[in-house]
Amino acid sequence: xxxxxxxxxxxKNAPAKGGKTLFDKIWEKHIVKQIEGGPAVLYIxxxxxxxxxxxxxxxxxxxRGLKVLRPQQVVATADHNVPTVHQHLPIKDELSRLQVQQLxxxxxxxxxxxxxxxxxxxxxxxxxxxxxxxxxxxxxxVCGDSHTSTHGAFGAIAFGIGTSEVEMVLATQCLMxxxxxxxxxNVEGQLNKxxxxxxxxxxxxxxxxxxxxxxxFVEYAGSAIRSLSMEARMTICNMSIEMGARGGMxxxxxxxxxxxxxxxxxxxxxxxxxxxEEWKQLYSDADAVxxxxxxxxxxxxxPMITYGTNPGMGISITGTIPSEKDIDEKEKPSFxxxxxxxxxxxxxxxxxxxxxxxxxxxxxNSRIEDxxxxxxxxxxxxxxxxxxxxxxxxxxxxxxxxxxxxxxKIFEEAGFQLRQPGCSACxxxxxxxxxxxxxxxxxxxxxxxxxxxxxARTFLASxxxxxxxxxxxxxxxxxxxx
Amino acid sequence: xxxxxxxxxxxxxxxxxxxxxVSSAVPLNIENIDTDQIIPARFLKATSREGFGKNLFRxxxxxxxxxxxxxxxxxxxxxxYKGRILVTGRNFGCGSSREHAxxxxxxxxxxxxxxxxxADIFKNNALNNFLLPVxxxxxxxxxxxxAIEQDPNTPIEINLQEEMISLPGASQNFSxxxxxxxxxxxxxxxxxxxxxxxxxxxxxxxxxxxxxx
Numbered sequence: 022x023x024x025x026x027x028x029x030x031x032x033k034n035a036p037a038k039g040g041k042t043l044f045d046k047i048w049e050k051h052i053v054k055q056i057e058g059g060p061a062v063l064y065i066x067x068x069x070x071x072x073x074x075x076x077x078x079x080x081x082x083x084x085r086g087l088k089v090l091r092p093q094q095v096v097a098t099a100d101h102n103v104p105t106v107h108q109h110l111p112i113k114d115e116l117s118r119l120q121v122q123q124l125x126x127x128x129x130x131x132x133x134x135x136x137x138x139x140x141x142x143x144x145x146x147x148x149x150x151x152x153x154x155x156x157x158x159x160x161x162x163v164c165g166d167s168h169t170s171t172h173g174a175f176g177a178i179a180f181g182i183g184t185s186e187v188e189m190v191l192a193t194q195c196l197m198x199x200x201x202x203x204x205x206x207n208v209e210g211q212l213n214k215x216x217x218x219x220x221x222x223x224x225x226x227x228x229x230x231x232x233x234x235x236x237x238f239v240e241y242a243g244s245a246i247r248s249l250s251m252e253a254r255m256t257i258c259n260m261s262i263e264m265g266a267r268g269g270m271x272x273x274x275x276x277x278x279x280x281x282x283x284x285x286x287x288x289x290x291x292x293x294x295x296x297x298e299e300w301k302q303l304y305s306d307a308d309a310v311x312x313x314x315x316x317x318x319x320x321x322x323x324p325m326i327t328y329g330t331n332p333g334m335g336i337s338i339t340g341t342i343p344s345e346k347d348i349d350e351k352e353k354p355s356f357x358x359x360x361x362x363x364x365x366x367x368x369x370x371x372x373x374x375x376x377x378x379x380x381x382x383x384x385x386n387s388r389i390e391d392x393x394x395x396x397x398x399x400x401x402x403x404x405x406x407x408x409x410x411x412x413x414x415x416x417x418x419x420x421x422x423x424x425x426x427x428x429x430k431i432f433e434e435a436g437f438q439l440r441q442p443g444c445s446a447c448x449x450x451x452x453x454x455x456x457x458x459x460x461x462x463x464x465x466x467x468x469x470x471x472x473x474x475x476x477a478r479t480f481l482a483s484x485x486x487x488x489x490x491x492x493x494x495x496x497x498x499x500x501x502x503x
Numbered sequence: 504x505x506x507x508x509x510x511x512x513x514x515x516x517x518x519x520x521x522x523x524x525v526s527s528a529v530p531l532n533i534e535n536i537d538t539d540q541i542i543p544a545r546f547l548k549a550t551s552r553e554g555f556g557k558n559l560f561r562x563x564x565x566x567x568x569x570x571x572x573x574x575x576x577x578x579x580x581x582x583x584y585k586g587r588i589l590v591t592g593r594n595f596g597c598g599s600s601r602e603h604a605x606x607x608x609x610x611x612x613x614x615x616x617x618x619x620x621x622a623d624i625f626k627n628n629a630l631n632n633f634l635l636p637v638x639x640x641x642x643x644x645x646x647x648x649x650a651i652e653q654d655p656n657t658p659i660e661i662n663l664q665e666e667m668i669s670l671p672g673a674s675q676n677f678s679x680x681x682x683x684x685x686x687x688x689x690x691x692x693x694x695x696x697x698x699x700x701x702x703x704x705x706x707x708x709x710x711x712x713x714x715x716x
Binding site: 053054056058059060062064073074076077080081085087101102114116117119120123165166167181182183184185186188189192193194195196197199201231232235236262265267331352354355358448449450467469470471472475476 | 532533534535537539540543544545547548549550551552562567568592593594597598599600601602603605620622623624627628631632680681682683692693694696697698700701703704707708711
């Protein structure tokens with residue numbers, strides 16, 4: 022990896038001279054007004070909401086006597102706080118039931134389209150937006166969820182916001198935002214066998230750290246990125262926040278347009294050609310200048326796994342956890358605290374470590390391609406005896422597709438549980454939690470202390486590496502199976 | 504800002520009036536504290552903004568999630584340390600965008616968080632709740648931790664007007680954008696401002712629609 026910081030670093034809030042970046046092309050079209058010495062008023066095209074970070078925003082509106090300004094630009098779903106079994110029954114946990122009920126009422130009172138439990142479009146907010154064609158190139162998109170960066174895969178400015186900001190967007194369709202600095206991460210070359218997009222992003226985060234992109238908006242570029250499918254690109258943009266970036270984006274191209282064509286809310290006949298012309302202008306000009314550029318050689322990336330309690334603590338599957346002597350004195354207490362939590366020794370390997378749970382799901386890796394990838398490895402095999410394997414599709418549509426393709430049968434025969442759509446064990450909020458002290462290899466995005474349940478221990482990895490663990494019961498290298 | 508009204512909904516800004524705050528501080532010298540630690544997801548089921556303080560740092564505060572078993576070595580359980588200022592290690596507030604983290608810190612009784620580095624979304628959420636994130640250099644942060652270690656009652660002054668943080672015998676400037684500073688000094692919030700320019704927002708929409716038609 023190499024990086025360079027341009028002279029433009031000194032002009033923090035000024036767009037670069039010369040060519041325009043993809044980010045600026047979109048940003049400039051959405052500025053309602055620029056406040057001198059302060060933020061810009063940024064217009065928001067699409068606003069996704071869910072049950073956990075929206076109730077207080079609606080309450081705020083009601084206290085101010087306001088209605089939602091543009092309900093047709095808001096789409097709602099229930100995902101974080103829902104069970105992933107028996108979704109047709111009332112939610113058992115009373116607080117969860119009330120929270121989901123509150124979303125239903127808020128959407129009804131404010132004429133907002135809700136794809137709630139039972140609806141054929143229900144699912145994780147960052148899965149359903151793209152699959153329904155609501156997410157489109159050139160848009161500004163927000164949601165009260167930090168993984169909103171997922172939608173940047175389409176060449177959109179998409180980022181997570183807090184509940185006060187949800188309230189602002191509901192009330193005014195605008196946000197007060199300071200233009201972030203811009204970073205471009207170029208991944209060039211051919212990926213190694215067994216390496217998938219999750220490995221690319223875990224590798225990037227391990228190189229630039231969990232805070233290395235704070236203050237930046239990232240554009241991912243280079244031949245290795247261009248070669249990826251839309252779903253693989255979403256996995257990369259999804260985890261931008263895990264290195265502190267406000268968002269991540271990829272310029273739209275033929276792969277993007279091909280994915281979008283014919284989706285339910287994509288521009289229809291008559292509009293499509295016109296939109297396509299606009300979208301084709303969405304790329305960073307050859308002479309556009311970024312505040313920071315990073316270059317990565319795709320050939321250096323191996324299957325990745327995390328060993329610590331932030332997503333920057335990752336190594337290649339064959340690597341060793343850093344020794345104490347490799348760690349900066351200042352960071353040593355946090356490093357040791359982290360390994361103590363994980364029950365791991367500095368300088369040891371993770372390969373061969375037994376796991377108790379395998380979680381395949383979350384807004385990072387729960388799309389049909391992820392399920393296909395797992396199924397391709399698992400077909401005809403059985404899960405290890407002492408391992409519990411949960412596969413949680415990202416949406417009802419993904420679930421339906423998996424059944425149509427017979428993937429459900431492959432999982433069933435392997436002894437996996439194919440559950441119903443939701444955020445599930447990614448965040449330790451709903452019923453799906455990993456018990457204290459247990460190890461879970463997870464395709465989700467965060468390995469924080471307690472993230473998957475109090476004292477649960479998380480190894481983040483790709484769907485392929487998770488599939489290996491499901492079959493063997495331990496952390497393994499998928500390349501040994503080719 | 505001229506049209507913005509004083510915010511009635513959220514907690515009042517502690518900086519209205521003098522623009523200053525003086526208090527002892529609670530030291531939490533850990534880096535990369537994510538919002539899942541500040542408030543675990545299982546406590547996000549509420550539909551109001553109140554009451555999150557009792558679950559602040561829940562899993563660091565109690566043994567086995569049991570409120571009757573406070574962990575003695577955790578700083579919030581140590582009566583020696585108190586005050587309206589929380590001092591923490593770098594990259595505070597990373598991870599989930601949950602504003603509940605800012606609500607929990609504020610509800611517990613803090614008005615200021617000092618660190619050498621803040622995650623972006625947390626910073627915005629804090630400011631939207633009149634919780635002031637004060638970013639200092641790594642060296643000055645070390646100095647603050649040392650001063651508190653020597654005397655837990657060390658008074659720390661936050662002067663928002665002058666953008667200055669001071670310990671007895673040492674001080675440092677911090678920066679905050681002019682707009683947000685005005686909000687904190689006057690108790691304004693962004694919604695008030697955005698509502699005041701509704702005509703401009705609608706004009707912007709009309710212009711865009713004309714282009715796209």
